[in-house]
Amino acid sequence: MTLAIKANEFVTLVGPSGCGKSTLLKVIGALIRPSRGKLSFDGVPLVSPTREVGIVFQEPVLLEWRTVLDNVLLPAEILGLDRARARIRAMDLIKLVGLAGFEQRFPRQLSGGMQQRAALCRALIHNPSVLLMDEPFAALDAMTREELGFELLRIWDTDKKTVIFVTHNITEAILLADRVVAMTPRPGRIARIIDIALARPRTIEMEFSTAFKSYSDQIREVIYHGASRA
Amino acid sequence: MSIESSIGTLAQDDEAAELKQSTLKAIIGATMTLVGLVLLWEMLVRQFQVPSWLLPAPSLIWQSMLEWRSELVEHSLVTLYETLMGYALAIAISVPLAVAVVYSPLLQNTIYPILLALQSMPKVAIAPLLALWIGFGALPKIVVVFLVCFFPIIVATTSGLTAVPTSLMDLIRSLSASQLQTFVKIRFPTAMPHIFVGLKIAITFAVIGAVIGEFVGSENGLGYLILISTSQSRTPLAFGALVLLTVMSIVLYYAVALIERIAVPWAPRN
Numbered sequence: 001m002t003l004a005i006k007a008n009e010f011v012t013l014v015g016p017s018g019c020g021k022s023t024l025l026k027v028i029g030a031l032i033r034p035s036r037g038k039l040s041f042d043g044v045p046l047v048s049p050t051r052e053v054g055i056v057f058q059e060p061v062l063l064e065w066r067t068v069l070d071n072v073l074l075p076a077e078i079l080g081l082d083r084a085r086a087r088i089r090a091m092d093l094i095k096l097v098g099l100a101g102f103e104q105r106f107p108r109q110l111s112g113g114m115q116q117r118a119a120l121c122r123a124l125i126h127n128p129s130v131l132l133m134d135e136p137f138a139a140l141d142a143m144t145r146e147e148l149g150f151e152l153l154r155i156w157d158t159d160k161k162t163v164i165f166v167t168h169n170i171t172e173a174i175l176l177a178d179r180v181v182a183m184t185p186r187p188g189r190i191a192r193i194i195d196i197a198l199a200r201p202r203t204i205e206m207e208f209s210t211a212f213k214s215y216s217d218q219i220r221e222v223i224y225h226g227a228s229r230a
Numbered sequence: 231m232s233i234e235s236s237i238g239t240l241a242q243d244d245e246a247a248e249l250k251q252s253t254l255k256a257i258i259g260a261t262m263t264l265v266g267l268v269l270l271w272e273m274l275v276r277q278f279q280v281p282s283w284l285l286p287a288p289s290l291i292w293q294s295m296l297e298w299r300s301e302l303v304e305h306s307l308v309t310l311y312e313t314l315m316g317y318a319l320a321i322a323i324s325v326p327l328a329v330a331v332v333y334s335p336l337l338q339n340t341i342y343p344i345l346l347a348l349q350s351m352p353k354v355a356i357a358p359l360l361a362l363w364i365g366f367g368a369l370p371k372i373v374v375v376f377l378v379c380f381f382p383i384i385v386a387t388t389s390g391l392t393a394v395p396t397s398l399m400d401l402i403r404s405l406s407a408s409q410l411q412t413f414v415k416i417r418f419p420t421a422m423p424h425i426f427v428g429l430k431i432a433i434t435f436a437v438i439g440a441v442i443g444e445f446v447g448s449e450n451g452l453g454y455l456i457l458i459s460t461s462q463s464r465t466p467l468a469f470g471a472l473v474l475l476t477v478m479s480i481v482l483y484y485a486v487a488l489i490e491r492i493a494v495p496w497a498p499r500n
Contacts, residue, residue, distance in 0.1 A: 031400050049404045057397040064496040065419050074415070078407045106496065126405075134397075 001190045003181060007129070008160040010153075013181045014173035016223055020188030021166040022134050028164060029053050029132050051079055054123030054161075056136040060115035062107040062122075068094065069103040072121040079126055086125060093121040096155055113144040120152070124159070133165040137172070145169075146204070149176055153202060170223075174215045175202055182222040191222045286466040291473065294466035301455070306474050308451040312368055312440040313482070316375020320432060324380045325425065328387035329413075349381040353439065357446040371443030371451070378439035379432040386428025390421030423497035426490040433486045437479040 005011050013021045026032045027039060030049045039046045054075075062071045069090055076086035094103055097117040107115055116136060123131060137145040149172060156163060167173050173180050177196050184191045196215060198206050206212055268288050274280075275287040282290055295302060331337045353374055360370040394416055402412050444453025452471045459467040490497060 026400070029400075029404055031403055049406055051405065053404055055401055055404050057401070059395070059397060061395050061398040061401065063416070063419065065422075065494075075401075075405050077415070078402070078405045078411055108496070 010163045010178045012165045012173040012177040015183030019183040019185040052129045054128040054131050056123045056133045058135040060119040067104050068118045075126045130162045182219045283463040283465045290466045291469045295470035305455045312371040313436045316372040317436045319376045320379035324383035328384045332391040361447040366447045374443035375439035378435040382431040383428040386424050390424025422494045433482050
């Protein structure tokens with residue numbers, strides 16, 4: 001099975017726990033070597049991590065001893081980017097995610113949702129062309145989760161990137177994506193790739209449309225009964 | 231956003247005030263209990279006319295501490311010196327060794343079992359050997375202090391250095407960070423609160439180590455003073471030395487805790 005992801009595309013990987021979604025994401029980020037198969041980026045084989053990738057995890061994993069601003073600047077420091085310019089970009093990103101005024105706060109002073117917003121800024125600071133997100137909103141409450149999903153779409157709209165987003169939430173997968181990659185468990189396989197033809201910008205009302213229901217039925221079918229029956 | 235921010239500050243101030251109040255309550259409670267126990271001790275000793283060589287009354291201990299104050303100060307300084315030197319030596323050796331152990335699987339497999347064996351040996355039993363090898367000066371005591379301190383520090387440092395969440399390591403790796411960057415920016419700061427746990431445990435052992443060293447063979451120090459005064463039935467003076475040892479231990483512990491607060495303000499507080 002070949003999964004070709006186009007530039008600036010929003011792809012979600014959806015599947016039950018243990019189907020290897022996160023592993024696939026790590027393979028895409030070149031953090032682990034695939035046991036079989038190949039990975040290439042812009043036609044060039046990818047064997048080691050590239051700075052074209054930004055990552056957001058389920059947990060914010062911010063550094064407790066750094067302020068929000070300094071946390072966001074961490075990748076810029078490691079990559080040795082121009083400090084002054086990185087700072088300006090960091091402030092812009094912090095504003096973009098709605099954390100303006102919290103730059104000098106420490107992570108423990110922020111709510112889970114706010115910490116995850118800061119983690120998103122950190123992933124974007126070095127302006128990567130690919131954003132890998134590993135169940136980034138799974139640890140948040142349902143309302144914050146929805147809110148952050150739409151905010152992510154808004155940010156993606158102003159600053160286009162290829163987003164690969166892992167989730168086990170089918171609604172979230174459809175609502176965000178251009179394409180949903182549905183995976184089956186044991187052995188973890190890509191079972192189907194479904195194009196989502198819903199208009200953008202996406203709205204919460206779309207969840208109740210017949211098209212949405214048909215997508216979610218298709219995905220459920222694949223996840224629960226395997227690719228052959230779908 | 232300004233409303234949200236002021237609510238945040240308000241909650242923090244509340245929390246801080248609550249913490250201060252509970253700390254104050256704890257201090258008052260501990261002091262009252264201590265004063266009560268000392269008074270009870272004084273009363274019982276007077277009531278039953280316990281001889282002073284067996285169990286002196288607190289008032290008598292206090293008197294003898296005043297009488298012998300210059301000797302007590304002198305011997306305290308000796309013990310304090312041995313304690314601090316041994317403790318510093320333990321930090322200077324344990325922390326770099328822990329770093330080496332974490333970065334080298336070979337060292338992990340070779341040094342760690344030896345350290346464990348060394349830790350399992352009773353230090354009281356090693357102390358006479360140290361006297362035999364390096365004499366009766368301050369050095370053997372410093373070595374005993376080092377021996378009791380190094381293990382908690384090395385264990386705490388090792389576990390701290392390996393406590394970085396996997397996802398954070400993935401993030402750092404995705405940026406192709408160098409080993410040095412990873413150590414300076416992530417691993418060491420992550421380890422700091424853990425290291426201080428080890429440092430706080432070690433400092434409570436340190437004074438005990440110095441006294442063990444002095445018991446085995448010495449011409450000064452509070453441990454020596456206790457030995458001499460009990461052998462001459464000057465029990466109140468022995469108690470005076472004991473009081474000073476306790477005070478020294480407590481003061482040193484809180485000094486380390488204070489340094490922790492300044493150096494690692496993000497450490498969880500209890």
